[in-house]
Amino acid sequence: MYNFEFVKPASLAEAGKAMGQEDAQALGGGQTLIPTLKQRLASPAVLVSLSGIAELKGVCTGDDGAFCIGGATTHATVAKEAASKFPALAALAGGIGDPAVRNRGTIGGSLANNDPSACYPSAVLATGATIVTNTRKIAADDFFEGLFTTALEPGEIITEVRFPIPERAAYAKFQQPASRFALTGAFVAKYGAGVRIAITGASEDGVFRWTDAEAALSANFSPAVIDGLSIAADGMIGDLHGTPAYRANLVKVMTKRAVAAA
Template sequence: MYNFDLVRPTSIDEAVAALGEEEAQPLGGGQTLIPTLKQRLAMPSKLVSLTAIAEMKGVCKTDDNALAIGGGTNHATVAQEAAADFPGLAHLAANIGDPAVRSRGTIGGSLANNDPSACYPAAALGTGATIKTNKREIAADDYFQGMFATALEEGEIITEVRLPIPEASNYQKFEQPASRFALVGVFVAKYADGVRVAVTGASNDGVFRWSEAEAALSSDFSAGAVDGLSTPDGSGMISDLHGSGDYRAHLVKVLTKRAVAAAS
């Protein structure tokens, strides 16, 4: 690592002010940033830790039947506190990484980084979540803009994520055994006005919605409704030593069926 200064503001305003300084970078749980620093792929002069900001932590159900989660809330807390109202999300959070990762990693950090194989982007896009920052509110459909790319501006902090609670939901992940990231992950959420299906880990463009499956499942919410669908085009999928694009495309359909069956 290179030398850097570390500050731990206790409020969002203090954090925003610190991030306004030259070469300052936010630090959430550090599960992505710290390894990057160790490899000397990033060289910030100042890290602004968000771990001491109490107003960015916690999980609560809102009056409009959504789950509001502070951007600094770790995965273990989401897994525990979302279980009663949103078991599909709790299941997702409980299977991210290992206990050490779940105790440090945060939902805001995951969404800000937007790793193409991360789990939370599928939940956010699959529920039509709203990402709240210190400046504005961003709909999930507008937030994700490609691999590692988001609508966040320089110095903008995710303060809260608000996910509408579905009638039924489930997340199925085919893990890459070494990293426990999703080789492919599918989040399915059923609402009164239709079904949303979001896929992570598969596409070169990052997390995406499988619209054909959404239409079929909105008419018939059963695993069999997916049988007649063509799999997404493998040419647009990630192809690496862990699996070809065609293999990932095949997994999208398999995991969608499993998620629907588990949610029904």
């Protein structure tokens, strides 16, 4: 690692001030950032830990009925606390990594990093969730901007994620067995106004909505509907784990499984 200053603020106000320093980087659970630092792929001058800020942790139900999760809440806590109110999200959180990762990694850190194979982005995009920061609110459709890229500005901290709870929902993931990241994952959410589907792990541009499937399932919410659809392999990830065509097929398979589970 390179040398850096480590700061552990006790409040959001202190964190915002620390993040205003030149070349400051927020640290959530560190499940991605710490390995990145060890490989010298990042070299922040100031590392601002968010783990000591109580107001960024925990879950609650908002006045509008949304399921609200603090940005520094761990995956393990989400898996436990969402089980009764949002089972699909609880199942997703409970399937991230291993116990060590789930007890350190945070929802805010995952979303800010926006790994193309991460699970949380699919749930956020499929539900049309709102990402709340220390300065503004960002709609899910405006938040994800491509591979490891989001709408977050320098110094901006994710304080909360607000999920509108769907009538039905499920997440299906075909995981890479070593990392347990998604080779392809599909989150399906059905609302009175229609169906939203988000795919992770497949596209070179990161998480995306499969709009053709959304339209078909909004008309007929049945797994059989997916059989009549196709998705192009162009732009899909190709690596040692699978070709673009393989991932395109997984998009259909995982979406069909998610619909059946929902």
